[in-house]
Amino acid sequence: MSRTEKELRRLYDSTFGMPTGAAKFAALEEVIRHADALGLVEFAFDVRMSATSVFQHSWAPEKAFLTFSWCLAAYDREPHRFGSGHEHTLLWQFKWMVYSVYQYPEIPLQRGTDLLADMERRYRRGGHSMHAVLQHRGEAAQSIGEVERAQAHYEEMALTRRDALSDCAGCVPSSQVQTLVALGRDEEAIRIGESAVRSGCTEQPQLIYSELLLPFLRSGLGERAVEAHRAAYRRIRDNPHHLGELALNLLFCVHSGNLGRGLDLIERHLSWLDRPRTPLTEMEFAAAAAAVLSRSQEQNGDGDVVLRFPTVEGTRRPDTRVADLAVELRERALGIAERFDARNGNTHQSTRIRGWMDAGPIGEPTPLSVFERDLNSRRGEGLRGLLDQVAARTAAGDLTGAARTRAAAAAALLADEQYAEAAEAAEEAVRELDRLGLTVDAAACRWVLARAYRMHGGSGTGARVLRDLLDADPWGQELRGGGPVAPLSVPVPVRVPEPEPEPVLPSLPSAPSLPSRPEVEAALGRWLGYGSEGAARGLAAARGFAAAGREEEGLTALGEALARHPDADAEPVDGVLADLLEEARTVLDRLLGAAGVPGPVVASTVVILIAYAEHLRAVGRLEEAADRLRAARALLDAHPDTEAAERRGTVLTDLGEVQLQLGDVAGAEESARAAIALLDEPDEAWEEALLLGKALRARGAEEELTKVLAYHGLDREDLDD
Template sequence: MSRTLDEVNCELMRIREMPYGLARTQAAERQVRLVEAEGPDAARAFALSVLVDSMYWAGEVEKSYLPFTLLVRWWDEHPELFDEIDRHSLFWYFKWMVNDLADYPTVPVAQIEATLDDMERRYALAGHGRDAVAYSRFCWAAARGADDVERLFQEWVATPRDEFSQCEVCDPGDRASHLRATGRLEETVRLVEQTLAEGATCATEPADMLSHLALAYLDLGRPQDAARAHRRAVATLAESKGEMAGARGRRIVLLGRGGQPERAVRAIEEDARLLLAAETPAARLGLLVDVVEATAAMLPTHGDLPVRAAGVPAATVAELHAWAVAEAAPLAAAFDRRNGTTRESDLLAIARAARPAPTPLDLDLGLLDPTRAPAGGAADAAATGAPTVDDAPVDDLAAAESALAAGRTEEAAQAYARAAAGAQDAGRIVDAGYAWAESARCAQVLADDATAHVLYARSVALLRAGGVEPQDVAPVVVAWAPAAATSGHADALVETADALVEALTGAAGDDVAPEGVALAQRKETERRRAAADLDDAAARVLASVADAAGPADRAVAEDGSLVERAVTRAARAAEAYASVGALGDAAHAFWLAGRLLDGQGRTQDAVWHLESAVEGFGLAHDRQTRARAADDLVALLRRTGQDARAEEVLAALSR
């Protein structure tokens, strides 16, 4: 029996609510097939739009061109079946096709320019403004290094905005990118600073423009300003959506050229997956060139610095540099052949000649020794915007909370450190422990995992010495876990987690009076939940280390391999979470175990754990995360020939 228009639209809306990924894309493909076969025709434009959107944002830009052409053809044949939303989507997608098809060297110039010409013609016929067309023509010229790029840039900037214009925050970010690329550093700084002062944000900003600002400051010989912009860029990058390969690459360049080799290596290791497979070939090439530039600056004095980037066959900075050059060169040549220019090869040559900045960056916030942090006097408070009372600064803890609420993470980190040191000197070790944990969290947000690890360890030691209950220390250890893994101290984290789990499991009290039974049961539930949190954190640290390690480093210890230990801890956490009714957390732990088992080739066990995760997220009414877990389940089922089960999973997601 054919579905009604309302029924189809409801299923499509559910798919639109799913996170981008394999499950969403295949669910959208399934809906397009059903609508084409069964109707109703009035749903076809919406179905194709959902598929284009799903493919594009899942990193399948090149594939999205096919459903886009089908959507255009359907518009030409049946414009009466497009409502206002369908029409807007169609014209909006033209920007995507023109701008991002250029990111694939296999897409010929003729196809891109024909699409651009068709876009301009259709916009004119529909009576739309020309800003999107002007922007797309500028982007295409910039991508291939055309002679008329500056003229087209000025034409775009002068074109009035309209309903199809770039986001109002992305617009100045794109202009700043061109200004910096053409050496107009002072203009870059003025534009970005003005935009930042307005406080607007979007999915990619201000992280993207801050990364340009930091490099502009560095090249202008303003290292302190570069350091501040870098810290803001890192903090906002964590909140941005998408891969953000450009901003991540510029972060690596800043650290490599700014005399921060260890931090540069850690940043490269964190983003190693993008060096192998970014969303588009252009994004991958850009990141490779950035790594070439950063490592070229590091070669004279740090060529032997160890590197452990998962999947990258390089053990030192020098080897990484050689590998990145070897990977980037043929890709740059492919783009240049398509574009008929030498732009990409020229950029690679410039990157290979990079040298360190004259003045290195100082990224030490003074958290390990708070006497180095700003003292917090009235003058300093006025300069940083910290609150004052009767011309005297408020106490450090209040100043920290105020700075954190205002987004001044660097200032908050320093104030928390001063508060912690003061409390410790006064013998208030529990207060000190919690303040150190807050300072550690700020350092973590600012990507200073080495400092965060030290401060978290200090915090836990003080809290335990102060007699804080193990279940109340557990959240600090969970927060510590990512910093411990990244900074190479996974063993310390796991050892601490083990000690707390042992304390929690041995903390059951003796018989209690009937009137105290409810309280005792609540306490026991809290302890079991905390033990599950610790097991889950330990599992994720072990999995992270295993993922970053090479095959030789995955040798089994006495109690099994890193992966086996992670699976055991994750499964134990899942069962404990389920026992206390934390279904969403149990699903996350099942999901981790399923991914790890899939990586080991244990298909049957992996499917069971991933199915448990999908079911658990459903019971927890978490549709977004359920769909992300379904990505892994569907991929595994497809890969092992279980297509019928995959279709069942996809059908369930849109119901």
């Protein structure tokens, strides 16, 4: 189906609000395809330039090769057609292409050499510094094992002036740290890396912290390594773009003796291998995961332990034994390494990857689990007791009690505002509860986990947890009693020391409870904020509350959803907004009937009326909008002490604007005067004064208009804004 230019531009604009993923990629590629068909060369160029950035910063840099090459060729043919500003962007994107070329073993080394030469030629022709060229020559040398030559390039770069095409103050040190680590110069790597972690770059501090994990451990700085791991993982856990950094964090789990944490990360992120960013990062993650699995099997006898994987985009990998997955990933990593060796003409990559997979602990174990560390807490002994009880129940073989106590401890940490620790505790609790098949308990703990993520600055991660929780729909399981409903397909071996004598354990603490589905929907809607999805979640919550007889909460959710959804720009209204408006109409018809609106829901009803009227105004249904605003005014007049009283000014101003659009000048003037009269400081009533001024101008009251404008410090030009 062909599209018009207007439709294409609207589709392109919509991609900016789409999350990174297959749908966004497909939309961009559709815009490009139709723009080419319509001969919209400049537009197609702009879209490809944008798409290059999207692909490069996701897990699909191979797509960026195509869009970048097209733009470069088009610009070389007709530079005047696209403008000089695009040249700078193309030169910047050149760095991405050089960086990516060396991560694909199928691309000959000569292609990388030629690309670097072309980059240098273009930079010199434009009078630019060689700073970025030298950096990327160093990265290229590092990738094929020529670390001494890489360091020589970095030393030359340090003597070269920076310019607008140089990488930022975070990424330049990050790439240098890689070479220093490979050379074993840990002290220098730490000094250079730590000075750049606060650069403000979106790629930092996760890149540098991940690179510094090994130097920290080798230097006996275990606590700094733990802090670096936590800080890095918070930034990489939701984006498959960071598959390579995740590999370094898996190796940290091996080096620091935290194999349980490593298994947890493998379960959580193995699906990223279904769409690896590049073959290099695929190889590194497979090798690091194989190291965790092999050490877990050798040191802890976990070969028969079964790993369970979450459902991702509707699919889930089958349960897999640790021993089997170790063999699978080892073969996968070595297979890719051999392809790199064949391309590079040496054994650098296979030697490096074998070293990763044979890695073991460095020094004494560094505790990472929140249940193995001392915590400062306002809750004092109560929280410490929970943490101790986890260890006691595990030792006694009460794995269910230990898992539920972990969940209780996570909830206590959340209440104590120790959000990072609460998230760690909840992650561990969810893992154990899932393993034991305690579906409802795990769901309740995921509610704790989502809130801990959100309070710790991970709104996107928290929203993802709530989405998964809603998709799993554990509420039906709760109605059936909440027992184990999803046991593992094979028994999970558990290493439990024989208790001698059997300890007397305290009663189980109260575990977190699972909120209702509408409560979770409402929370997710609020977290998502302004937009169609947030509104859809709010609508689902409103309907759920209504079905449960929780009218006040249902009306609140409906009002929030209406306010959250963007206005339509034309009739007919469809989709989520149409459903919202129909729900609002039905609710309002019932509430505004002969019985009247009950006092407890006046405030939420007013919110619905205001938001409903705003949507009606947006599509030109002005009479209906005015009716809704008059109803809101009448409600507030009848209930002057309601908590919605502060919205009286909004209702009057909105009503006045609609009245003015309808030609009801007298009504608009009356509404404006009533709104101004509500204010304690009427000389600051800018919006209300503008409305009054427009009404006065419309009825030709020039003398009073002049006085109103002067009193409020307004100009006549302001009336036309």
